[in-house]
Amino acid sequence: MAVNEAAAHETHENLSSQAHRIVSHMIHTRRLRGGEVIVEAKLAEALGISRTPLREALQRLEGEGLVVKAAHRSFMVRNVDxxxxxxxxxxxxxxxxxxxxxxxxxxxxxxxxxxxxxxxxxxxxxxxxxxxxxxxxxxxxxxxxxxxxxxxxxxxxxxxxxxxxxxxxxxxxxxxxxxxxxxxxxxxxxxxxxxxxxxxxxxxxxxxxxxxxxxxxx
Amino acid sequence: MASDRSITNETGKLADNVYRAVLGDILSCRLPGGSVIQERKLAAALGVSRSPMRDALNRLEGEGMLVRLTERLLTVRVITLQDYLHSLDLRALVEPQAAALATPRITDEEIGRLDTLLTTLENTQEPTAEQHWTFDDALHGTLAERSGNPFLARTIHEMRRYTKIFERQTVPMRLSAGLVDHRKLVTALTARDADKVKAAMAEHIRKVRKRTLAGL
Missing domain, CATH: 1.20.120.530 (GntR ligand-binding domain-like)
Structure with a gap:
């Protein structure tokens, strides 16, 4: 089975971790600003990855409090007042x-x-x-x-x-x-x-x- | 809190319900610490597709309730004795202050409700674990919310997740032991005496620590 499958899975996880690191950095350096809605398709393209690992990264960032859910399954950079x-x-x-x-x-x-x-x-x-x-x-x-x-x-x-x-x-x-x-x-x-x-x-x-x-x- | 404010669509709600269901299973130890999360099985059991299930699991992982052991192995966090004592230390630091802040803000109706629940417990020969935790959640939860500081409330909420899991898993239930502390708290709340509420909460947490350690 599944050598390929496992390898694919692993690559996928790495991509998700990578996306997590990059998006987190973008928020901390204000390239993504508080209140800004994250356009997943655009960001995925900019990072050169598919949307699934990006979405996983965004969900982790949600757990960490950097992004929040917005309308239509999208995410927004958290704005702290x-x-x-x-x-x-x-x-x-x-x-x-x-x-x-x-x-x-x-x-x-x-x-x-x-x-x-x-x-x-x-x-x-x-x-x-x-x-x-x-x-x-x-x-x-x-x-x-x-x-x-x-x-x-x-x-x-x-x-x-x-x-x-x-x-x-x-x-x-x-x-x-x-x-x-x-x-x-x-x-x-x-x-x-x-x-x-x-x-x-x-x-x-x-x-x-x-x-x-x-x-x-x- | 901000993260709960803006869920506006059905998918979000579904993922949210799934999240709450899985969290409930963890808190009640239906999914005990160390269990391997079987995404497919869990999704089937809740009658949902895998996508909201993944959303919920990722969120729980972000919150530290689930731990990824390997790329593919997601497990329920084990709350160790050390985790428990650390969480309780944090509660001892934060909860008396929160309770004092809540004393002028909690409504008469809320105090009345807590009093009624407690009276029922006091008059029940052998209260079930569920009855005990329902009251405990109501008391500590209401005081945390009424502190007026959502960060304080969230900290208490999260620390109580850990202490509750540990106590449910390990302490043989001697549920009546906490009733005296709780009665003191409710009495001080009824008198709207913030200093007494603060002291009663501090004493309560100290005693919980002692009782749990004695029960091990």
Whole structure:
């Protein structure tokens, strides 16, 4: 039987994973914008794949909260409004300081150093690059998310960060200064192994995001 | 939440119903952790075609309820003791706050309904697991919804999926043990005392942890 069938199946799965990665990237770099309806036929053609693996990729993205169902079996890039953003930050404010405190003593020092170097490179770069900013942001938060020792908590924070990220995409450049100094404060506390300081630094950072968003509309 | 808002056509609804049916089977352990998902069989059992079934399975995989072991092997997630304790820790962090937020927002009718359900349970000699979980879902679900923060509600909802699966699978049913905690909660809600509600919820979750560990 089915050597060919199995091979075909495997290729199909790979295509679906590939589509998942590419579409996710397109959303994070705003090539697909919040509220935009995804035209599957067009996107499949652009990616050079058939519609079935693309559809599977979109369903996975739905589970992850990046796209939502729209009319006629189509999908739309999720649009996160201010209210949703603030509500998700409220939950991050409960979870992330706790995660940072739990992670104390479990974080590899080399990774803290690497995160510092990324921040240095980000602020001293002659041209602002949004992807570098995302990468640095993820490196800092992932230090304690991945090391908090509670996989369920980590998964929840990551999923909340998907939501907040969809909102932040629009004005990320303005956050370069505050993000960097607040991130450095977090790294300092993690490096010192000071749970209380880590908790406080993370809380300060998330409150700063909250205030920043409110000031935008004020 | 946003993802539930915009299902406007029949196919979407069908996929949604299939999703709910399969999720229900997982939560009630009719599909226990580790079961291999047989797409064809499951679709036939629900009387649907494979396309809405695939949609539903992909969604459940995205939510972490199903785990793909190999390219072709999709299984029901096994909730380990560690998963359970982690989920309960998260509930301990989030649920007392949510309950406090819900205290001024829950309606008199909702409190009345919870009180009636609880009174029935208290007066039943040997309540069934279904009766117990119906009340438990109503209490924790209503408080989560009434927190007014959909992210808080969703977190509690998802954490309760895990703790419920674990408790249903492993804990020998001593359902009456939780009644006292629940009564405390309902009493504090009736008094609209947010601090007491918060404390009662925190205590309830601590005791659930203790009881479950003692029952293993």
């Amino acid at each position: 201010l209210a949703e953003y603030l509500q998700s930050l409220k939950l991050r404010e409960i979870l992330e300081p706790e995660a940072a405190a739990l992670a104390i003593g479990r974080i590899d020092r080399g990774r803290i150093r690497a995160a510092r170097e990324e921040i240095d490179a980000l602020v001293s770069a002659p041209v602002y690059d949004i992807e570098t900013h995302w990468r640095s942001d993820t490196s800092v938060h992932e230090l304690y998310i991945a090391a908090c020792g509670n996989a369920v908590m980590a998964q929840m924070i990551r999923s909340l960060r998907v939501t907040t990220r969809l909102f932040e995409i629009a004005q990320l450049a303005d956050r370069l200064g505050p993000d960097s100094s607040e991130h450095i404060a977090i790294l300092d506390a993690l490096e010192a192994g000071d749970a209380k300081a880590a908790r406080r630094a993370v809380q300060t950072h998330i409150r700063s995001l909250y205030r920043y968003a409110l000031d935008l509309v004020a």
